[in-house]
Amino acid sequence: MTRLTFVVRRLLLTIPVLWVMTLFVFMILRLIPGDPVRTMLGFRATPENVAVARHQLGLDEPLWRQYVGWLGGLLHGDLGNDLISHAPLSELMSQRLPVTLELTVLSMLLAIVIGVTLGAWAAVGSRRVRSLTDGAVVLGVSIPDFWLGIMLVLLFAATLGWLPPSGYVPFSDDPAGNLRYMVLPVATLAGAEAAYILRTTRGAMESVLQRPSMTYLRAKGIGPFRMVAGHGLRNAAPTVVTVIGIQFGVLLGGAIVVETLFGLPGVGRLIVTSINQRNYPAVQAGVLAVATLFVLVSLAVDLVVAWLDPRVADGVGT
Amino acid sequence: MTRTTGPALALDDLRVSFPSAQGPVSAVDGVSLELRPDEILGLVGESGCGKSTLANAAMGLLPESAEVSGAVRLGDRDLTILAERDLRRIRGDEIAMVFQDPSTSLDPVWTVGDQVAETIRAHRDVSRREAKARALKLMREVGIPSAEQRYGEPPHRMSGGMKQRIVIAAALANDPAVLIADEPTTALDVTIQAQILQLLDGLRQRRGTAVLLITHDLGVVAQVCDRVAVMYAGQLVEVATTEQIFSHPAHPYTEALLRAVPGTGEPGAELTVIPGQVPDLAAPPVGCRFAPRCPFATEECSIRPPLEGDEAHGAVACWHPRSRDREVTAR
Structure with missing residues (x-):
């Protein structure tokens, strides 16, 4: 199998995944208890009022027809309208999504820089370095992000007053201000991720550095830096990238908590608010956006891994 | 490269031991051996007799323990007293090594060509293109x-024989005076084995590289070696020309080893096994092992x-050597 066939196959595989995802998003909301119309109109609404509203929103139609209508809209880039504000959701998403993207991408970048550097260092370092990084991993993995966020706010915002506790300005309006608002949420979200990436990098590097090919490199007269960076990291990279991809999903989940905690107007917070309001279309749009993001990241990860390890594209066991 | 008239590589009373729970394990015990320029010297012996330890010791590749x-x-x-830094300059340049399994030697994610070029750039100040x-x-x-086409391919697209050729190419990249080949054909198909041996022999003739060929396979020895050193339980027991070893083995162990090779005796004859077991190297027998x-x-x-x-008859470490002018009884 050539690399091109691998890429094409992987791209085609994304289509059914996305379709099944829409089905899940649609059905799950219909299956959880709670009626959006009742929530909208309040308890005093008469059955007639409810029926009228239901008809206006198209909720009296059979489920399959609602689904087909929604899916048809999606294909044209129409996410439907918000039940509360009646504004088009595609517009809302175009404001919300960049916030979530900025938060998650910055967090991931920070986690990768910290995790990979410390992980590689731990794999070749002294016993002291190993126990230090071991401690860091345990802390990073076990501290819940909401608690870490609160502690960071207490320290850097409430006590030291260096950073704002919450809020947001768009990057295009005030780049410096935007980054100031982002520091604490990004640090909160990156903490656990960095620990996972550190652990993965260290494990992968350790197993690579024990391979016979490292003795062969020594026999060729290759220096230690080149062995670790050129061969060790290069061989560990596919494993690390795979884990980064999976962890990106966890990160998106964490973004819901962190956005709520720091008052960031992202997709995560939109989902939380909309669930409370039984605002079906908004929840659907939000979950769909996040899930699509994850599917695209997984796609990118698979392509990067295939590029990093030629055996993957060839379908050979590693 | 300047080559002196002396041996390309000389081991002088080399001893290697590893710590273990039962005390130090003496894997190589007082081996003195000279590898001459241009020759292929076979180092034979059973698994665990210290052949590979000897090779790794010569390369300075043993673990720190x-x-x-x-x-x-x-x-x-x-080389035993050089610092790792200085050894690194010599390894891959003046002395090189080929290992048993090319699949585990080569880096699976690097292209094969880059792995050859890497050895050149580690020792020569040349451009990427050069x-x-x-x-x-x-x-x-x-x-x-x-x-040209195969340069950019990863190792897994090549057969075992081709991979071993790449490993050999990388080993020879800087025209070393000495090449240590540790069971270079053991992991390969029989038909490929002969090709790799021919390749080593041809390279030796063209480049004058001295080759220390480590093997447990006497058939390999017979095909390409000029001289043979036989090792038993960490000690050298016999060193002689290949001809001598096969026609007039002097050490009882060499003799027994030859008889244990299938195909050397009468058709249908049972293979002779050497009675007993290889000694425990943590507590080896005193005297002749x-x-x-x-x-x-x-x-x-x-x-x-x-x-x-002497030169004509070879050297043997035995109080009761088998007669030099006697044919092997099995023949």
Whole structure:
């Protein structure tokens, strides 16, 4: 199998995944208890009022027809309208999504820089370095992000007053201000991720550095830096990238908590608010956006891994 | 490269031991051996007799826990006392090594060509382009067809024989005076084995590289080696020309080893096994280490026999050597 066939196959595989995802998003909301119309109109609404509203929103139609209508809209880039504000959701998403993207991408970048550097260092370092990084991993993995966020706010915002506790300005309006608002949420979200990436990098590097090919490199007269960076990291990279991809999903989940905690107007917070309001279309749009993001990241990860390890594209066991 | 008239590589009373729960394990015990320029010297012996330890000691590739004494002379330097930094400059440049399994030697995510070029750039101040040109030339020299196309391929797309050719190309990249080949054909198909041996022999003839060929396979020895050193339980028991070894083995162990090879005796004859077991190297027998399994052993054998002999007949470490002018009984 050539690399091109691998890429094409992987791209085609994304289509059914996305379709099944829409089905899940649609059905799950219909299956959880709670009626959006009742929530909208309040308890005093008469059955007639409810029926009228239901008809206006198209909720009296059979489920399959609602689904087909929604899916048809999606294909044209129409996410439907918000039940509360009646504004088009595609517009809302175009404001919300960049916030979530900025938060998650910055967090991931920070986690990768910290995790990979410390992980590689731990794999070749002294016993002291190993126990230090071991401690860091345990802390990073076990501290819940909401608690870490609160502690960071207490320290850097409430006590030291260096950073704002919450809020947001768009990057295009005030780049410096935007980054100031982002520091604490990004640090909160990156903490656990960095620990996972550190652990993965260290494990992968350790197993690579024990391979016979490292003795062969020594026999060729290759220096230690080149062995670790050129061969060790290069061989560990596919494993690390795979884990980064999976962890990106966890990160998106964490973004819901962190956005709520720091008052960031992202997709995560939109989902939380909309669930409370039984605002079906908004929840659907939000979950769909996040899930699509994850599917695209997984796609990118698979392509990067295939590029990093030629055996993957060839379908050979590693 | 300047080559002196002396041996390309000389081991002088080399000893290697590893710590273990039962005390130090003496894996190589007082081995003195000279590898001459241009020759292929076979080092044979059973698994665990210390052949590979000896090779790794010569390359300075043993783990730090290993205790090494004696000398490994390459030219006028003793490699056992060099710092890792200085050893690194020599390895891959003046002395190179080929390992048993090319699949585990090569980096699976690097292209094969880059792995050859890497050795050149580690020792020569040449541009990327120059290194690539040289690597291509080497790949052609070791018999890789359409080298330009294969340069950019990862190892897994190549057969075992082709991979071993790449490993050899990388080892020879800087025209070393000495090549240590540790069971270079063991992981390969029989038909490929002969090709790799021919390749080594041809390279030796063209480049004058001295080759220390480590193997447990006497068939391999018979095909390409000029001389043979036989090792048993960490000690050298016999060193002689290949002709001598096969026609007139002097050490009882060498004789027994030859009889244990299928196809050397009468058709249908049972294979002879060597009675007893390889000694525990944490507590080896005093004196000749083969004595407990040797049919000719006497009380004298509790004193270690020196490796003695001459150029014409070879050297043997035995108090009761088999007659040099006697044919092997199995023939």
